[in-house]
Amino acid sequence: MIPAGFSYVRAGSVEQALAELARHGVDVRLLAGGHSLLPAMKLRRVEPGVLVDIGRLRELAYVRLDGDRVVVGPLTTHRTLERDPLVAEHVPLLAAAARRIGDPQVRNRGTIGGSLAHADPAADLAAAVLALDGVLVARGPSGVRDIPAAEFFTGVRTSALAADELLVEIRLRAATGLGYAFEKFSRRALDWAVVGVAAQARPEGRTAVALIGMGPTPLRAGAVEEALAAGVPAAEASALAARGCAPADNAVASAAYRAHLAEVLVGRALAAL
Amino acid sequence: MRVEIIVNGRSHDREIEPRLLLVHFLRDLLSLTGTHVGCDTTSCGACTVLLDGVAVKSCTVLAAQADGCEVTTVEGLAGPGGLSPVQEGFRQCHGLQCGYCTPGMVMAATALLAERPDPSEQEIRDGLKGNMCRCTGYQMIVESVQWAAANGGAR
Numbered sequence: 001m002i003p004a005g006f007s008y009v010r011a012g013s014v015e016q017a018l019a020e021l022a023r024h025g026v027d028v029r030l031l032a033g034g035h036s037l038l039p040a041m042k043l044r045r046v047e048p049g050v051l052v053d054i055g056r057l058r059e060l061a062y063v064r065l066d067g068d069r070v071v072v073g074p075l076t077t078h079r080t081l082e083r084d085p086l087v088a089e090h091v092p093l094l095a096a097a098a099r100r101i102g103d104p105q106v107r108n109r110g111t112i113g114g115s116l117a118h119a120d121p122a123a124d125l126a127a128a129v130l131a132l133d134g135v136l137v138a139r140g141p142s143g144v145r146d147i148p149a150a151e152f153f154t155g156v157r158t159s160a161l162a163a164d165e166l167l168v169e170i171r172l173r174a175a176t177g178l179g180y181a182f183e184k185f186s187r188r189a190l191d192w193a194v195v196g197v198a199a200q201a202r203p204e205g206r207t208a209v210a211l212i213g214m215g216p217t218p219l220r221a222g223a224v225e226e227a228l229a230a231g232v233p234a235a236e237a238s239a240l241a242a243r244g245c246a247p248a249d250n251a252v253a254s255a256a257y258r259a260h261l262a263e264v265l266v267g268r269a270l271a272a273l
Numbered sequence: 274m275r276v277e278i279i280v281n282g283r284s285h286d287r288e289i290e291p292r293l294l295l296v297h298f299l300r301d302l303l304s305l306t307g308t309h310v311g312c313d314t315t316s317c318g319a320c321t322v323l324l325d326g327v328a329v330k331s332c333t334v335l336a337a338q339a340d341g342c343e344v345t346t347v348e349g350l351a352g353p354g355g356l357s358p359v360q361e362g363f364r365q366c367h368g369l370q371c372g373y374c375t376p377g378m379v380m381a382a383t384a385l386l387a388e389r390p391d392p393s394e395q396e397i398r399d400g401l402k403g404n405m406c407r408c409t410g411y412q413m414i415v416e417s418v419q420w421a422a423a424n425g426g427a428r
Contacts, residue, residue, distance in 0.1 A: 001313050001314075002292060002294070003292045004292070005290065005291075005292055006291060006292060007291065008274060008291035008335075008337050010337075010340075031335075031338075034333060034334065034335070034338065035315065035333060038333050038334075038335070039314060039315055039333060042313070042314075051291065053337065053338065055338060102315075102403065103318070103402040103403025103404075104328060104381070104384070104385075104399075104400060104402065104403055105318065105321060105328050105329050105330045105381070105403045106315065106330070106403060108327045108328060108329055109329055109330075109333070109334070189402060190316055190402070190403065
């Protein structure tokens with residue numbers, strides 16, 4: 001499978017990438033690791049006229065501690081997230097999710113920014129970023145703005161990023177020493193999750209629970225979180241996992257089966273905290 | 274566009290279409306057909322090569338992304354002293370049947386051993402998760418990697 005033709009620009013700086021976005025409008029796509037975009041282009045589901053390769057902007061690949069936030073550059077690969085000592089200490093949920101993505105070759109190339117911007121409703125990292133109260137920083141022609149993860153995903157593979165904006169940073173609330181769990185069910189080893197859950201313990205029972213595969217976007221399991229905060233035991237709270245969700249009903253799994261998976265996986269995740 | 278890619282230690286300067294995939298650069302332009310195309314959907318791992326020492330699926334990398342980088346294919350493993358330990362391990366332990374997945378398995382195993390010279394059986398299975406064998410010869414592939422680990426590793 002060969003992608004449709006396009007012109008290729010290798011961005012030498014964030015400023016150049018932004019200028020290319022502004023110049024070409026909706027006909028341009030950004031290429032980071034390419035492990036969401038290139039498969040879509042090979043299937044000709046996406047046919048950009050211009051591909052702007054930001055893969056060499058090393059200034060966008062970093063993990064830093066900033067007060068009670070862990071800040072991650074969008075070009076950080078899944079492989080780095082798996083092994084980075086700061087991630088392991090302060091947001092280990094992110095490493096747990098990264099470790100479960102695809103396979104080693106995919107994790108070597110795929111990036112957190114690419115995955116989030118692609119906005120697949122079943123993306124593993126999206127669950128972790130939601131559960132870690134992530135804030136996504138977008139930079140456009142008029143400056144930077146913060147987008148809370150809960151408002152970032154707007155539909156199937158659609159995000160709040162404007163066509164002329166670049167995701168420049170992901171900020172996560174540190175969860176040093178707190179319990180966490182990532183669970184997912186896939187049909188075969190390399191498949192996307194049918195349903196997945198990221199759970200992050202916080203003081204005073206304010207546990208965050210995020211789901212993937214349970215609707216057009218990754219989402220927070222509000223009913224479970226409220227029940228836990230009210231002191232409902234985990235086993236009972238997990239039965240509320242699918243409440244308010246509208247999971248897809250398709251060849252991969254029926255909506256009823258996804259709801260069942262959500263309850264079971266949330267139960268397992270909460271038991272592991 | 275023009276790219277210069279160092280493949281198995283030799284520099285190759287070519288005029289390409291931006292949409293050319295790395296696997297086709299290797300197979301069609303350089304006639305290095307050891308790298309196989311299996312699924313063409315980032316699943317099977319038959320097209321695995323090392324890009325600056327890191328295992329990647331070359332069906333999901335543009336040749337343009339590899340411009341200026343070093344690529345190692347299965348043709349680049351054997352040295353003057355003969356087969357690499359991983360290649361020899363596959364021979365000693367019958368790590369192949371039809372052979373289609375073998376170049377990708379060998380490259381993924383080489384990357385694994387470079388990072389973990391003494392992997393457990395589970396680490397070998399995790400390290401080869403992105404590579405499928407349609408003959409289902411996984412047990413002997415794992416044994417081949419264990420043989421290689423005990424006999425020189427990723428060298």
